[in-house]
Amino acid sequence: MRICDLDTPSLLLDKDIFDHNLRLMSQRARAAGKLLRPHAKTHKCSRIAKEQLAAGHCAGVCAAKVSEALALLCAGLPSVLITSPVVGKLKIDHLCACLATGAECLVVVDNYDNAAALSAAAGACGRTLPVLLDIDPEMGRTGVAFAEAPALAHRIAGLEHLHLRGLQCYAGHLQHLPDCTRRQAESQRLMRQTAQIYRGLQNEGLQLDIFTGTGTGTAAADLKIAEITDLQVGSYCVLDAEYAAVEDPQNLSFEDFRPALTLLTSVISTNIAGQVTVDAGLKALYYTPAAPPRVVRAAQPLPGWRYDWFGDEHGTLFFSGQKAPALGEYFELCLPHCDPTINLHDSIQVHQQGQVIEQWPVDLRGLGQ
Amino acid sequence: MRICDLDTPSLLLDKDIFDHNLRLMSQRARAAGKLLRPHAKTHKCSRIAKEQLAAGHCAGVCAAKVSEALALLCAGLPSVLITSPVVGKLKIDHLCACLATGAECLVVVDNYDNAAALSAAAGACGRTLPVLLDIDPEMGRTGVAFAEAPALAHRIAGLEHLHLRGLQCYAGHLQHLPDCTRRQAESQRLMRQTAQIYRGLQNEGLQLDIFTGTGTGTAAADLKIAEITDLQVGSYCVLDAEYAAVEDPQNLSFEDFRPALTLLTSVISTNIAGQVTVDAGLKALYYTPAAPPRVVRAAQPLPGWRYDWFGDEHGTLFFSGQKAPALGEYFELCLPHCDPTINLHDSIQVHQQGQVIEQWPVDLRGLGQ
Incomplete structure (x- = not known):
């Protein structure tokens, strides 16, 4: 076809x-001695998650919600980190279903x-749940x-059925900052603060082995942080016009990643x-008016054309x-x-x-719970 | 539960x-001697479409796309009007599948x-396709x-396998105009122009029996247009904050229709x-910032609370x-x-x-083709 x-x-x-895109991010991670933990919230597609793992240098994949994690585990992914807190009895029950997969x-x-x-629920199903402290x-x-993180880490580490493995710090608000110098400097400032807490907790005797964070927009900067173990990059695999607009609105690329995803549409009325x-x-x-869709052909911008939504x-x-036309x-x-388009x-x-x-198949589509 | x-x-x-909401719109249509043709693009749910038919005074239902129409017909709806042009071989094939249902x-x-x-395709499958001329x-x-409509109507009426049943005029751009007087006057001006074409074509010998249009925002005004046969209202059944904001941002209603739809959400982080x-x-x-979600309880606004999206x-x-909390x-x-939330x-x-x-089930979800 x-x-x-x-x-x-x-x-x-x-x-x-x-x-x-997959090769490029894997090469960069390998060169920096890091792993990737690609975020499936971007694509909602277990097949893409498997392609990302197959490209190498991955610690596992990420999910935003417990329903996504369960779908990924059932699809055969060997390791999933849920990057938002799982709160409430129903969602913790679903988390126990994730543990029950054995992955x-x-x-x-x-x-x-x-x-x-979480500790009580893990205990009730006879398991130990690995957790990361989420740093704001x-x-x-x-x-x-930051100031409250060390004390909370020690309290959580003391819970019987949890295993505190490390820290997460994801600066979502920095990913699309157009000023590259500021984007990278701000990200490194936040990651260094997290790294300091990570080292401090290790020095205080906690056996931490995961410091995860970053996104496509700050990956280049955060690869230079020694303590970071893995990168939660998402958008790099398909990229989009919003990332392309960060670097250069005339071209369609971001740090050599290129948009792989497009929407095919056809003309239904020509009376104007x-x-x-x-x-x-x-x-x-x-x-979003910040980076409207670009009309393209064969992965290149089509000059003289502009799209706007009309309902x-x-x-x-x-x-x-x-x-x-x-x-x-x-x-x-x-x-x-x-992400929201897929x-x-x-x-x-x-x-x-x-x-x-x-x-x-976008098999995780609609899984927001 | x-x-x-x-x-x-x-x-x-x-x-x-x-x-x-269903009773209210049916009563208003009946009082004006009109039918309804509720638009399923709003809810994407064949069950809701059936509830709308059951509420009475309906000529059928509407779909925005041919894929929606096919799903509605397969779900047993007896009559579906597709309110956007169906263009291209693939989509016309799907339209023929709609005709093949016998509905x-x-x-x-x-x-x-x-x-x-369309005429050639209908002829090839041995059917006559009823069509409406869409007026801009x-x-x-x-x-x-408007100026080109009469001539095009006559040409289309001459096509062998089409049956020109009438006209559609849907003024989507007027539905949310906050100035009620202007919204109603503008809609009536456009509908009267369409009515004039409708009468003219009837006087010229075309057997037209459908003049369809309007939406929830202009229904009250358009019910007064004598020639209109049916109203393509959509949002009235569940309403939303955007319609409520048109009339009175403090209350949650629009011409006595009330929001039936809400999104249940729960607190996952409380550190700020x-x-x-x-x-x-x-x-x-x-x-949309024009009418952000309202925090409600038991269908009433919850004072002192405000929602904003955060990714x-x-x-x-x-x-x-x-x-x-x-x-x-x-x-x-x-x-x-x-519509886009459901x-x-x-x-x-x-x-x-x-x-x-x-x-x-939102069984038409994602059917955009």
Whole structure:
């Protein structure tokens, strides 16, 4: 099947670019003596997670929610770290189901009472749960403040059925900072503070072996932090227009990672001069005015074309100095932010040299619990 | 099962409010001598479409895309109008599959070549396809301009395997205009222009029996247009914060329709004063700053609380003058715009007086083709 035989809208993955991105991140991790722990929240696809592991130098993969972790473990992934606290009886029951798979499942904690509940639940099913203390990188989403981290770490380490393996610090707010110098300096400042706590706890006798964090935007900087053991990079595998806009809006790349993911859309109405209506709107892509979708062809920007959303079902392609497209004509959009867009689709069409070679299910789609 | 036994995030539907909304719209249509053709793009749920039909005074239901229409027809809905043009061989093949169900399937057209392709396809499968001419309400998304509509209608009426049944005019850009007088006057101006074309074509001998259009925001005004036969209302059944904000941001209602849909979310981190982190972000709800989610309890706004998104997976609840919530505490959010939010979920938990009585699958979720 060729791309032009697909129905629209369809999510496309360029296998050559995807493979390039995976190789590049693995090479960089290996050169720095680090492991990767790729984040599956980006792609919600156990097949992509397996490709990431196969590319090498991985400690495991990450999930944002316990429902994602369970799906990944059931799909055969050998080790999953849940990067948000798992709170409440129902979710802790699901965490116990993760442990029952026999594979490795780690979870972060940022609260003593939650840690005590996790310990009790792990004990009740006869297991020890490996946990990481989540450190707040001055962002206020999850995690404990730097100043309070050492004391909380010791209290959690004392809980009978938990095994405190280390620390997590993920500075999500820095990933898309356009000023590269500031992005890297800020990230290193936060990671050094976390590293200091990590060393301090080790010196105080805790057997910590994991210091995990970072994202695609700060990976280059954080690879230089000696204590970091693994990188929770997510977007690098498919990239998106938001990351590309950080570095250079004219080109589509970020630190040599390139957008592998596009949305195939087609023209359904042509009655207005200078614009046509296509069949991809807010239900087919996540939109942010900070980095709107880019109209592309063969992975290159298509000059003279601009996409804007036009409701839930439709978008508009504006063109200037171009031949008006025909009804039914196909276009590709490079997507603003890959994570919430992939979560809208049931499958990804994988293509190589114009041929659709595989269809990968987005099997974690909608798993937000 | 009680609401407090559900996992989070979960989409909740208050059955009593939902039934009230359905009754109210049916009563208004009946009083005006009109039918309804409720739009399933709002809820993506064939069960809700059946409830809407059961509430009475319906000509059928609407779908935005041919894939939605096929799912609705396969679920047993007797008549579906596709409100966007169906363009290209693949999509026309799916339209033929709709016809093959034996149920009624209508589609809009705004282009002669597309109409000719539809006629050829209908002929090839031995059927006549009922179509409506789509009129552009000066919005530029789909439809033909008023001035060109009569000539195109006659050409389409001459196509062998099409049956031109009438006109569609849907002014999506007016639905959320906050100035009620302007919203109603603008809608009536556009509908009167369409009505004039409708009468003109009838006087010229075309046997038209459908003039469909309007939405929840303009229904009250358009019910007064004599020629309109049916109303494509969508949001009224579950309503949302965006419609509520049109009328009165302090209350949660729009012309006596009330929000039936909420998102159940729970607290996962409590380390920052004056705010907590909850487990619902951009993957669980559509966000617009124009009408952010409202924190509610028992269908009433909860004063002193404010939600903001905090990434794809999380949100923040800010509170002032309130007791800090506990880890795991549940909250409900009244949603900005129901359509793209429902499309993120696999099912809707239907509740009545605190008890979860049914689970309705969002069986059209992700059908955007």
